[in-house]
Amino acid sequence: MGRVFSINNPHVVHETIDGETILIHLGTGTYYSLDGVAAEVWGLLVAGASDSETRTRIQARYDADPALVGESVGSLVEQLLQEDLLTHHASDSETPRAAHDAVVSAAGPFVAPVLHKYTDMQEFMLVDPLHDVEADAGWPHVKTD
């Protein structure tokens, strides 16, 4: 048993290209990228695998210390929750078929998964759009003084 997750719709959109996942949180102005193991973890979670199932699947794929793999996967899941990219809504009883199919490629060496976070566009979302904008340049140029 473990927690299963949903993407934080409609605030979060994501696309995976060539094994790299890009996520945009439309509500916070933050965007993210996941590659390697991190993208695999994301793929499993959004396909319906629980966190425990995801840990087990990643541990089985890599020739690495299972405790280290489990800890780093768990840490990534917590980060995804903290960043409001996923919400957990129930405990699993049966892993959906899609999750079984989500990881198909051969694994290389294990590299601890990392959530790359980009905050350079947060100003679009956080400033007062009428009053904190540079008078000579307009939206989206934010006052610097």
Add this chain to the structure above:
Amino acid sequence: MSRPTDATLSNFFKRAVAEHEASMALVGEVERVLRFGDRCVRLRFAGDALAEAVTRAFLPRVVAADEAPVHATVCLWEESRLPHGASSVPWSDGEVGPRGLVRGASGERVVAVHEAGSLAVTLVDRDARSLLYRVPDASKLPWWERAAPLRPALFWALSEPGRHLVHAGAVGDARRGGVLLAGAGGSGKTTVALAALAAGMAYVADDYVLLHVTPGERGGDVGAGYADGEPVAWNMFATAKLDQGHLARFPQLAAAVTGVADLASEEKAVLDVAALMPASLLPSLPIRAVLVPRIRGGRTRLRRASAAQALLALAPSTAFQMPFDEGQVFASLASLARRVPAFALDVGDEPEELAQAVDSVLDLVAEGADAPNEPLALGATR
């Protein structure tokens, strides 16, 4: 964040329609139809002054009223033309959300965008495909709104799956097609676009295009050499925007811009590409690659980039700028990133090297060469 009620926004929309009609009765109606590919947008202005101020950036896109079916209509007027002024907006500052968006409690039929600086108000009735655009006074329209007017309205009016107003530039040539310049403000899109323009290449945009990722019917004014279904970048605004650095780096373009001496510190000079370099401005280019510039200085360097890097450069700046986008543009841009190769460009100091880099990308793509993920020699394939 609190929101006005849906009824409040609907009632304001009705009052705004009446104000537009009253303004036209007072100062006359001026109609212009703009064509972007196979989509036409009708602009119904109250008075010549606003029509002149807004239409200037669109002059190459103006067509006869009966040339093609109109997809959406925008009604435009000035608050200053109404003897008793315009209605106050029915929302508080705290109800204006990110990107200036104002939505009703349920967020459904009528939405508004209240823009900073220009204080332009755009109102959209989603069901009726009707748009309203009100500004305080045409003579006080800020430079950026004159250079690239009506972005929220056109983003909404022209959006559909696979087709969006996108924050990106596009340059190239009619024979080999174009590159889409991807990146946030300050990444070097305009620098590369100006370098291409100065080198005599074709110009579609420095930072906003109508991108059609999966076109079927493209209308009648695309050039030869397009493959069916190929992504297309359409020109929106016939301008380029030069900051102080650009004015110093491109003296031949700076000489064509008027009023440079009077620019405020953050103000950019607006180059009227349609008037000054009409042969360089193309209505569209097929997009054969994504080019991701980054200002670095020194020598310009070009190398292959991943599709994910292209998407990272393309998507956030559009998604976070356009008030009506709810993630749809992201899927379209991902589709583009999967279809065309991407290149990273370290933007150096010499404009000639930047134009050469664009040239090299177009040659590499035309030859089907698979560039290695290491610096490429500029102009090596010519």
